[in-house]
Amino acid sequence: MKTNVVMDEKAIERALSRIAHEIIERNRGGERLVILGIPTRGYELARRLKKIIDEIEGTDIPVGAVDATLYRDDLAIKKTQPTLKKMDIPISIDDRKIILVDDVLFTGRTIRAGMNALMDFGRPLSIQLAVLVDRGHRELPIKADYVGKNIPTSVKEGVKVRIKETDGVNEVLVESAPR
Amino acid sequence: MQRLVIKGGRVVDPASGIDALCNIYIMGGRIASVKAAKDDETELIPGAPGLEIIDAAGLVVMPGLVDLHTHLREPGFEYKETIQTGAEAAAAGGFTTILCMANTRPVNDNQSVTSYIVNKAKGALVNVLPVGAVTVGLKGERLTEAAELKDAGCVALSDDGMPIVKSGLMRRALEYSKALDLTIISHAEDMELAGKGVMNEGAVSTRLGLKGIPNAAEEAVIARDIRLAELTKGRLHIAHVSTRGSVELIRSAKKAGVTVTAEATPHHLTLTDEAAAGYDTNAKMNPPLRAKVDVDCLRQALKDGTIDVVATDHAPQSVMEKDVEFDRAANGIVGLETAFSLVYGLVEEGVLTFNELVKVMSLNPSKVMSLDKGTLRVGASADIAIADLDAEWTVDPSTLKSKSKNTPYAGKAMKGKIVKTIVGGKIVFDCLKEA
Amino acid sequence: MKTKRKDLLGIENLTVDEIELLLSTAESFKEVSAREIKKVPTLRGKTVINLFYEPSTRTRTSFEIAAKRMSADAVNISIASSSAVKGETLKDTARNLEAMKPDAIVIRHSSAGTPEMLSRYVGCSVINAGDGAHEHPSQALLDLLTVKERLGRIEGVRLAIVGDIAHSRVARSNIYGFTKLGASVTVAGPPTMMPPGIERLGCRAAANMTDAIKDADVIMMLRIQLERQDEAFFPSAREYSRLYGLDADKLRTAKKDVIILHPGPVNRGVEISPDVADGPYSLILDQVTNGVAVRMAIFYLLLGASRET
Numbered sequence: 001m002k003t004n005v006v007m008d009e010k011a012i013e014r015a016l017s018r019i020a021h022e023i024i025e026r027n028r029g030g031e032r033l034v035i036l037g038i039p040t041r042g043y044e045l046a047r048r049l050k051k052i053i054d055e056i057e058g059t060d061i062p063v064g065a066v067d068a069t070l071y072r073d074d075l076a077i078k079k080t081q082p083t084l085k086k087m088d089i090p091i092s093i094d095d096r097k098i099i100l101v102d103d104v105l106f107t108g109r110t111i112r113a114g115m116n117a118l119m120d121f122g123r124p125l126s127i128q129l130a131v132l133v134d135r136g137h138r139e140l141p142i143k144a145d146y147v148g149k150n151i152p153t154s155v156k157e158g159v160k161v162r163i164k165e166t167d168g169v170n171e172v173l174v175e176s177a178p179r
Numbered sequence: 180m181q182r183l184v185i186k187g188g189r190v191v192d193p194a195s196g197i198d199a200l201c202n203i204y205i206m207g208g209r210i211a212s213v214k215a216a217k218d219d220e221t222e223l224i225p226g227a228p229g230l231e232i233i234d235a236a237g238l239v240v241m242p243g244l245v246d247l248h249t250h251l252r253e254p255g256f257e258y259k260e261t262i263q264t265g266a267e268a269a270a271a272g273g274f275t276t277i278l279c280m281a282n283t284r285p286v287n288d289n290q291s292v293t294s295y296i297v298n299k300a301k302g303a304l305v306n307v308l309p310v311g312a313v314t315v316g317l318k319g320e321r322l323t324e325a326a327e328l329k330d331a332g333c334v335a336l337s338d339d340g341m342p343i344v345k346s347g348l349m350r351r352a353l354e355y356s357k358a359l360d361l362t363i364i365s366h367a368e369d370m371e372l373a374g375k376g377v378m379n380e381g382a383v384s385t386r387l388g389l390k391g392i393p394n395a396a397e398e399a400v401i402a403r404d405i406r407l408a409e410l411t412k413g414r415l416h417i418a419h420v421s422t423r424g425s426v427e428l429i430r431s432a433k434k435a436g437v438t439v440t441a442e443a444t445p446h447h448l449t450l451t452d453e454a455a456a457g458y459d460t461n462a463k464m465n466p467p468l469r470a471k472v473d474v475d476c477l478r479q480a481l482k483d484g485t486i487d488v489v490a491t492d493h494a495p496q497s498v499m500e501k502d503v504e505f506d507r508a509a510n511g512i513v514g515l516e517t518a519f520s521l522v523y524g525l526v527e528e529g530v531l532t533f534n535e536l537v538k539v540m541s542l543n544p545s546k547v548m549s550l551d552k553g554t555l556r557v558g559a560s561a562d563i564a565i566a567d568l569d570a571e572w573t574v575d576p577s578t579l580k581s582k583s584k585n586t587p588y589a590g591k592a593m594k595g596k597i598v599k600t601i602v603g604g605k606i607v608f609d610c611l612k613e614a
Numbered sequence: 615m616k617t618k619r620k621d622l623l624g625i626e627n628l629t630v631d632e633i634e635l636l637l638s639t640a641e642s643f644k645e646v647s648a649r650e651i652k653k654v655p656t657l658r659g660k661t662v663i664n665l666f667y668e669p670s671t672r673t674r675t676s677f678e679i680a681a682k683r684m685s686a687d688a689v690n691i692s693i694a695s696s697s698a699v700k701g702e703t704l705k706d707t708a709r710n711l712e713a714m715k716p717d718a719i720v721i722r723h724s725s726a727g728t729p730e731m732l733s734r735y736v737g738c739s740v741i742n743a744g745d746g747a748h749e750h751p752s753q754a755l756l757d758l759l760t761v762k763e764r765l766g767r768i769e770g771v772r773l774a775i776v777g778d779i780a781h782s783r784v785a786r787s788n789i790y791g792f793t794k795l796g797a798s799v800t801v802a803g804p805p806t807m808m809p810p811g812i813e814r815l816g817c818r819a820a821a822n823m824t825d826a827i828k829d830a831d832v833i834m835m836l837r838i839q840l841e842r843q844d845e846a847f848f849p850s851a852r853e854y855s856r857l858y859g860l861d862a863d864k865l866r867t868a869k870k871d872v873i874i875l876h877p878g879p880v881n882r883g884v885e886i887s888p889d890v891a892d893g894p895y896s897l898i899l900d901q902v903t904n905g906v907a908v909r910m911a912i913f914y915l916l917l918g919a920s921r922e923t
Binding site for chain 2: 626701703704705706723724725726727728730731745746747748749780783786809810811812814815
């Protein structure tokens with residue numbers, strides 16, 4: 001199996017920093033923002049984004065986790081159930097601008113599930129999507145508002161995001177054969 | 180006159196002390212002669228009119244098995260078994276004479292029911308001998324007219340399925356039947372102590388969360404009955420002994436000269452209460468399957484003669500009684516067609532000799548009930564079972580002759596198989612003609 | 615959990631990993647019950663039949679809520695008598711239910727082993743909601759979850775179970791559950807209610823209640839069926855209470871921070887005195903809350919994925 005590093009630590013940092021700036025710019029500051037990541041890596045990226053924005057704006061933006069597992073559309077066809085992860089919505093999301101964060105945007109199904117989950121918690125003012133990698137092959141009409149890097153792939157390839165908090169290293173890999 | 184010759188088989192007949200290769204000549208339904216094969220120079224012309232030759236080389240020839248304990252369910256429960264199907268099952272199992280218990284509907288507690296059974300039995304493949312009830316309706320209140328029952332054909336008396344609770348009544352029954360030379364077969368169970376128990380009381384019942392029946396529920400009544408037999412000098416036979424304590428009671432009673440005999444079933448000799456794990460209702464019976472220590476004791480008792488007889492307690496039950504909750508399921512298993520192979524398993528294990536097998540399954544039951552059966556002596560009725568001890572087979576309930584299929588032995592690999600059964604000189608079962 | 619498992623019949627045959635997965639999944643589900651909209655679409659389109667041959671408002675409601683919070687359709691069938699009484703075999707009943715195409719049957723029955731028998735007759739999942747004196751796995755799981763939440767662990771915990779051990783499915787399931795996860799379990803009760811060979815399930819049998827509770831971190835009081843009095847298991851509720859009821863006096867002989875569980879419903883003043891039942895150490899209501907989460911986890915792990923048939 002061939003693996004290519006397509007983003008290294010520096011590239012990831014730059015991408016997150018840019019996304020943070022874009023979020024601030026588009027939302028005219030940190031007002032009413034809530035950053036929610038999809039566990040496991042999306043949540044860690046959400047925390048990083050919060051830190052960067054807080055440093056720039058001097059805010060303390062609420063950050064949390066949205067576990068989309070219970071809202072997935074593939075539970076009935078999977079052979080083993082995915083392990084449930086953390087659901088952590090720190091404050092009421094009514095009339096808040098939600099930044100939903102995930103590591104890789106692929107078919108769009110996880111994001112759909114994540115948005116459905118969010119809707120059960122209230123009625124946000126808006127939901128914006130930030131991803132570190134957009135690898136294409138969407139199966140649903142979903143588009144990211146903030147993208148760290150577009151990486152065109154074939155369906156057979158695998159995209160792997162590894163970050164310090166969970167994997168001990170910051171990098172994005174493309175694997176020529178699926179895992 | 181019809182002649183039948185069984186040639187070259189290993190003849191095992193404990194009554195006459197024979198265990199040798201012999202030819203058996205049968206005429207008019209009786210044993211005409213038994214000659215050692217090597218000395219026999221009788222010339223037999225195959226195909227001669229009226230002559231039938233069975234080649235028994237490599238097979239064992241023994242007196243037909245005698246079962247003191249079956250439930251044929253007729254009259255009243257013909258959906259479980261009939262006298263005819265029960266007798267077919269018996270024939271397939273090598274049994275040539277079977278006793279059927281009185282807990283039919285109506286109960287066999289009067290001459291007309293006995294006559295009905297005797298009449299039905301005339302068309303059956305094997306000798307079916309009824310056991311009359313000790314008390315009217317098995318209610319344990321009033322003695323039946325035992326003399327009339329005997330005249331009609333009953334060979335013993337029993338309320339089997341129900342114990343006789345009243346000690347005074349049991350005493351009178353033992354006394355009264357003495358004059359008629361009838362044995363009382365005791366179903367020994369303290370029902371109040373057994374309570375709502377559905378299996379053996381012990382670690383397994385605790386694990387399964389099922390209510391247990393303690394050994395004492397059987398032993399307490401056996402102890403009473405032995406004392407009563409001693410008091411009355413009546414003839415007492417203990418049905419389906421299942422515990423080590425019962426064995427000890429019977430052993431010491433025999434030593435003391437009390438006229439008591441006892442039987443054990445093939446299942447109590449081969450299965451423990453672990454068979455109930457998984458809630459297999461075919462492992463539910465009364466008395467329940469006991470612990471290994473009890474099984475070991477029963478085997479020892481069978482070997483040393485404390486237990487005289489193996490009896491099947493053949494108890495057919497339909498799916499209506501068995502495919503229900505364990506607590507609600509009826510007791511009992513079919514046993515006629517697996518008994519020989521199960522007991523032969525004890526021979527293979529070295530518990531019994533083959534000669535002892537024939538004793539406990541044919542000679543002793545005949546003696547206990549004073550039946551003119553259980554031997555291949557000249558002049559005896561030609562009731563014979565022929566077995567292939569090397570044949571291996573697997574129990575498949577769907578192929579059982581019995582109308583009911585409730586056996587815990589489904590799928591069990593067996594060794595030793597009945598290949599032919601002969602009653603009164605007539606072949607009533609031939610495994611070659613099956614399937 | 616290995617989804618190879620079709621049924622949840624008892625704790626006895628679960629592996630440690632399976633129990634731990636059930637508990638951690640249940641922990642996740644607690645959050646759902648804390649939401650304003652207490653419903654997730656996970657089991658949309660699945661049908662759960664609650665088949666109760668024995669009245670039990672609490673357990674049935676808990677299973678029903680759990681199913682509904684996961685968007686499954688829950689149908690309750692209460693049957694007063696057994697199949698046999700109706701002239702139907704259990705197999706007939708099973709086949710009839712199966713024809714309605716449920717995804718799971720939750721069964722409560724007074725006769726031990728009935729869930730296991732049912733599971734042999736149907737292709738859908740069978741969940742044991744208590745069978746006779748055999749097992750009550752969801753109860754043990756919620757007890758484990760409750761203790762784990764309060765003490766932070768199960769390993770090394772000392773559990774005392776007091777009361778009618780012989781007739782208790784709760785005791786059996788908890789003995790298996792707690793010992794599998796490394797706790798030590800002591801049981802105590804009137805000798806008439808101590809079944810033979812109970813130690814073989816992995817617990818210690820104490821001579822009396824004081825001995826059982828003196829070192830316990832957790833005391834589980836079992837419900838006493840007052841009808842047992844008529845069966846001579848104990849002479850009177852009064853004497854039972856004096857010897858095996860948990861009151862303030864007996865509680866003083868236990869550890870100061872001991873916690874108290876009861877599967878409910880409580881016979882106040884018999885197995886547990888009112889002040890103790892409502893006292894600070896009692897987690898009886900936490901048990902009820904955790905019951906829903908545990909049952910959601912059971913549904914999720916048994917029904918959440920496809921099964922090879």
